[in-house]
Amino acid sequence: MKEERIMLTFKRASSLIKLIELAKTTEASCSSRFFWLNPHSNKLQTNVGYLVAVPIRCITHFPNQRQDEKHKVLPLDVGPVxxxxxxxxxxxxxxxxxxxxxxxxxxxxxxxxxxxxxxxxxxxxxxxxxxxxxxxxxxxxxxxxxxxxxxxxxxxxxxxxxxxxxxxxxxxFTPKAQDVWLNEIYKLPRVPWGSADFHKVLRRFSFSHILESDTHLLEWLEWVVTYGLAIVEGTPNRRDQNRRLAERVAFIKKTHYGSACFREEFEVQAKAGASNLAYLATPLQLHSDLLYYEYQPGLNMLHCLVQAAGDEEGKNQFTDCLRLSQILRETQPDVYKMLSTTLVDWSDIGAERGEILTFDNLRMLHGRTGYNNGRSERHLIGVYMDNDMVFSRIRVLREKLRRSPAN
Amino acid sequence: MKEERIMLTFKRASSLIKLIELAKTTEASCSSRFFWLNPHSNKLQTNVGYLVAVPIRCITHFPNQRQDEKHKVLPLDVGPVxxxxxxxxxxxxxxxxxxxxxxxxxxxxxxxxxxxxxxxxxxxxxxxxxxxxxxxxxxxxxxxxxxxxxxxxxxxxxxxxxxxxxxxxxxxFTPKAQDVWLNEIYKLPRVPWGSADFHKVLRRFSFSHILESDTHLLEWLEWVVTYGLAIVEGTPNRRDQNRRLAERVAFIKKTHYGSACFREEFEVQAKAGASNLAYLATPLQLHSDLLYYEYQPGLNMLHCLVQAAGDEEGKNQFTDCLRLSQILRETQPDVYKMLSTTLVDWSDIGAERGEILTFDNLRMLHGRTGYNNGRSERHLIGVYMDNDMVFSRIRVLREKLRRSPAN
Missing domain, CATH: 3.30.2020.30 (NE0471 N-terminal domain-like)
Incomplete structure (x- = not known):
C-alpha cells in the first residue's frame, strides 16, 4: 500500500474505517507508522499527536477487541491540512x-x-x-x-x-515539533518528586507479569523512566533472576564490578578485603554509581537475595536529583546559600527478599543504612543497563503493542 | 611507608636512590603513584610531569633491569618546592x-x-x-x-x-593542570592528519605480539587513540579471532547488530534480504556507525576474513573528522562556503585476509568501494568497544608497565 493511497482515504468515512482495520492487522503497513487509537482519549492519533483530518463521528469495528468493545463511537478531531x-x-x-x-x-x-x-x-x-x-x-x-x-x-x-x-x-523544524520528537517520541518526559509524593511514586510491579507480558514490561519501564524508581516484586530467590528481568529489556552493561561467577552481574555483600565502600556493612551515603565512566549506566537494578536482620538496617535510601535541580533552578540567585542550607529529603526503602529495586542511576541518588554484619548476610545481585537499551525497548514495545494490543 | 617519609628523602641522594628502588619493587607503595623513570628523557618523573626536587646527578641501581643497564646516570632536574x-x-x-x-x-x-x-x-x-x-x-x-x-x-x-x-x-585547579590531567593522564591528545600523511599514520601491528605482550598492546591502543587508525596483521583466519584481540582490551559492546551465531560480534557480508546498507555489495559512503545511539561505540574493529576479488573492490575508505573540524575551525567565518566547496580527502585501505582494521568510530569516517558479489564473498567480523574500555586499559597498562617494564 502506498502512502499516497492512505492520504486519499481520509476523505471518506468508509475508507477511514478500512484504514483503521489495516493499521490494526497489517504489521508491515506504512499506515501503522502514523495512526493508532489512543485508549485514553479514544481518538485516532499519529506519532506527533497529529489528529486525522476527518470532520465526522464514525462507528468502526476492531477485530482484535473483546466482544463488548467491538463497536465504539470514535470522536475524531479535525486536524490541519x-x-x-x-x-x-x-x-x-x-x-x-x-x-x-x-x-x-x-x-x-x-x-x-x-x-x-x-x-x-x-x-x-x-x-x-x-x-x-x-x-x-x-x-x-x-x-x-x-x-x-x-x-x-x-x-x-x-x-x-x-x-x-x-x-x-x-x-x-519548529522548536515545538522537535521538543515533541525528543521528549515524547524518542525519549519520555521525567516527573520530579519530593518525599511528600514518595508513597505515590513507589509502585510495585510483578516479576512474573513482566516476564510474561509486554504490556507489563512497558508499564514498568515507562514508570522507571518517568519517576526514576520502581520495585519489582515476587522474584524467585535465585541468583540468576535479575538477569532474566534484564534480558526482557536488552543487554546488561558489563563493568569492572562484574562478579567472579557472573561477569555481567555485580554482587553487593559485606566481605573481607573489600575494594569498594559498597562491600562494607557501614552506612553508604547518597551517591550515583560509576560517575567516572564516560558512558555512565542509566538503569540500575538491585535484586535483594538476603536483607539485613534489624528493622532499620540495610535499608536503601533514595533522593530525586531531578527535584533537587528543579529547586536549584527556581532559586538560582542564591545557589550557594541554598546548597549550603537546604536539608535534603530522602526516602528509605526496605527492599525485602524477592524484590528488585530498579532505578535511574543518574537521577536517583541512592544510599544505604548500615547493618550488623554478624547478625545478617545482606546480599544483593545487581545489573546495570545503558539508557540506549531502555528507550529502545520502550519504543519497540509501544510500536508492537499498538499493532497488537492483546499481548 | 608513609607519604611524609617519601618527601623527606628528597633531601639526600642516598635516600632518593632507596626511593627509586622502592618505587620499582613495591607494587603497593604510595611512592609508585608519583614517580617513575621516563625512558625517553632518563628523568625521574611524576604523573603530572613534575620533576623531583633534587639538585644533583646521581648513580642509582635498578634491580629489575638487564645487567648492562644496572648502573645509570640520572640527570635529575630541579623541580619547584x-x-x-x-x-x-x-x-x-x-x-x-x-x-x-x-x-x-x-x-x-x-x-x-x-x-x-x-x-x-x-x-x-x-x-x-x-x-x-x-x-x-x-x-x-x-x-x-x-x-x-x-x-x-x-x-x-x-x-x-x-x-x-x-x-x-x-x-x-589551574587550567594548565586540569588540561594535563584531562588530555594527557586521563585521556590522550589526538593528532589530526590529512591524506598527505596517510602513509605515516597507517601503521601495522602484529596480532600475536599484541596477544602476548602488554607493551605491544599499549603501543597499538595509543596509536589508535592518537591517530584514529591502525591495522593489526597476521590474524588467524578464523571467525573467533577478533574477539581474542578485543578481550585483550576489555568488554565488547553489544549492539542490535550482533550476529545470530555470535551475539556480541557483527558480520559484514553481502546477503539476501539485507536490513542495512552495509550488507549489500554496493559502495558504502563515508559514515560513522551507530550515531543514533546516545552511547556511540568508540573503537571499531573489522577483521577481514575474505576480501573482494577485484583490485579496486571492497576497499575500506577513511577520512579524519578531526582534521575536517580543524579546517572548519580555522576557516570559521566562511563555514558554509567551505562546507560546500571543499573537496574531502579520503584514503583507501585494501585490508587483506588476516588483517583487522581498528579505528576510532567517532573520528574516522569510513566507507567502502563496491564489489562484484558474484565473484567474491567478502566477509568481515566486527566488534565495537566503548572508549571507557580503551582508555581504562591504556591507564592500567601504563601503570603496570611503569612498575614492571620487562613485560
Missing amino acids: ICGTAVSPQEKLVVVSLSDGSENKYPWLWLRDNCQCDRCYSPALHSRTIDWEHFDINITPANISTQDSILGVTWSDGHESTFSLPWLLERG | ICGTAVSPQEKLVVVSLSDGSENKYPWLWLRDNCQCDRCYSPALHSRTIDWEHFDINITPANISTQDSILGVTWSDGHESTFSLPWLLERG
Whole structure:
C-alpha cells in the first residue's frame, strides 16, 4: 500500500474505517507508522499527536477487541491540512502553510536530501540510498504543488519528490515539533518528586507479569523512566533472576564490578578485603554509581537475595536529583546559600527478599543504612543497563503493542 | 611507608636512590603513584610531569633491569618546592606559592573534604570515608604550615590534614593542570592528519605480539587513540579471532547488530534480504556507525576474513573528522562556503585476509568501494568497544608497565 493511497482515504468515512482495520492487522503497513487509537482519549492519533483530518463521528469495528468493545463511537478531531506553499529563495526554504494557521519551513536542500522516492530511499533498509558524491548542492525547486495534503516538488534537474503531511510534521523544524520528537517520541518526559509524593511514586510491579507480558514490561519501564524508581516484586530467590528481568529489556552493561561467577552481574555483600565502600556493612551515603565512566549506566537494578536482620538496617535510601535541580533552578540567585542550607529529603526503602529495586542511576541518588554484619548476610545481585537499551525497548514495545494490543 | 617519609628523602641522594628502588619493587607503595623513570628523557618523573626536587646527578641501581643497564646516570632536574602559603578568607582559598614563581589555589572546603587522614580516606578502598551528614561546611583553616613541601592544615575544630606537593599538583585547579590531567593522564591528545600523511599514520601491528605482550598492546591502543587508525596483521583466519584481540582490551559492546551465531560480534557480508546498507555489495559512503545511539561505540574493529576479488573492490575508505573540524575551525567565518566547496580527502585501505582494521568510530569516517558479489564473498567480523574500555586499559597498562617494564 502506498502512502499516497492512505492520504486519499481520509476523505471518506468508509475508507477511514478500512484504514483503521489495516493499521490494526497489517504489521508491515506504512499506515501503522502514523495512526493508532489512543485508549485514553479514544481518538485516532499519529506519532506527533497529529489528529486525522476527518470532520465526522464514525462507528468502526476492531477485530482484535473483546466482544463488548467491538463497536465504539470514535470522536475524531479535525486536524490541519496543507492550505498553501511558498518558496523563500533568500533563505532557501520551502514554506508549508496549514489550515490551523501554523507554518512549517524546510530547507530545500534537506528536502532533496531526504527524497523518499525509490531511487533515493529504501524502506527495507530504513536508509537513504542517495549518492552524495554526485549530489548537486546548487539544486533548486522548479515547481511546488500540493494534492490531498501531499507536498510535491519538481527539482531544477527534473527529479521529482513527494512528502506526506504526517511525514513532514514528524520531522518539523519548529522548536515545538522537535521538543515533541525528543521528549515524547524518542525519549519520555521525567516527573520530579519530593518525599511528600514518595508513597505515590513507589509502585510495585510483578516479576512474573513482566516476564510474561509486554504490556507489563512497558508499564514498568515507562514508570522507571518517568519517576526514576520502581520495585519489582515476587522474584524467585535465585541468583540468576535479575538477569532474566534484564534480558526482557536488552543487554546488561558489563563493568569492572562484574562478579567472579557472573561477569555481567555485580554482587553487593559485606566481605573481607573489600575494594569498594559498597562491600562494607557501614552506612553508604547518597551517591550515583560509576560517575567516572564516560558512558555512565542509566538503569540500575538491585535484586535483594538476603536483607539485613534489624528493622532499620540495610535499608536503601533514595533522593530525586531531578527535584533537587528543579529547586536549584527556581532559586538560582542564591545557589550557594541554598546548597549550603537546604536539608535534603530522602526516602528509605526496605527492599525485602524477592524484590528488585530498579532505578535511574543518574537521577536517583541512592544510599544505604548500615547493618550488623554478624547478625545478617545482606546480599544483593545487581545489573546495570545503558539508557540506549531502555528507550529502545520502550519504543519497540509501544510500536508492537499498538499493532497488537492483546499481548 | 608513609607519604611524609617519601618527601623527606628528597633531601639526600642516598635516600632518593632507596626511593627509586622502592618505587620499582613495591607494587603497593604510595611512592609508585608519583614517580617513575621516563625512558625517553632518563628523568625521574611524576604523573603530572613534575620533576623531583633534587639538585644533583646521581648513580642509582635498578634491580629489575638487564645487567648492562644496572648502573645509570640520572640527570635529575630541579623541580619547584613550596616556598610560601597564605589564606584568602574572602574567596575561602588556601594559596600555595612555589619556588618557580607559580601559585596554586585550593578552596579550603575542598581540602577539608579531601583530607587524606585515616579517618577521612581509605587507600584500600580508593575512597573518602568522610561522613557528609556531619560535615561542617562553615569550617575554616585555623593554622597552616609547610615542612619539606608538605602542606599541613589545622582546622577550626582541631582536625588535622596534610597534603604532599605532588598530590596537590596532580589535583591543581589551574587550567594548565586540569588540561594535563584531562588530555594527557586521563585521556590522550589526538593528532589530526590529512591524506598527505596517510602513509605515516597507517601503521601495522602484529596480532600475536599484541596477544602476548602488554607493551605491544599499549603501543597499538595509543596509536589508535592518537591517530584514529591502525591495522593489526597476521590474524588467524578464523571467525573467533577478533574477539581474542578485543578481550585483550576489555568488554565488547553489544549492539542490535550482533550476529545470530555470535551475539556480541557483527558480520559484514553481502546477503539476501539485507536490513542495512552495509550488507549489500554496493559502495558504502563515508559514515560513522551507530550515531543514533546516545552511547556511540568508540573503537571499531573489522577483521577481514575474505576480501573482494577485484583490485579496486571492497576497499575500506577513511577520512579524519578531526582534521575536517580543524579546517572548519580555522576557516570559521566562511563555514558554509567551505562546507560546500571543499573537496574531502579520503584514503583507501585494501585490508587483506588476516588483517583487522581498528579505528576510532567517532573520528574516522569510513566507507567502502563496491564489489562484484558474484565473484567474491567478502566477509568481515566486527566488534565495537566503548572508549571507557580503551582508555581504562591504556591507564592500567601504563601503570603496570611503569612498575614492571620487562613485560
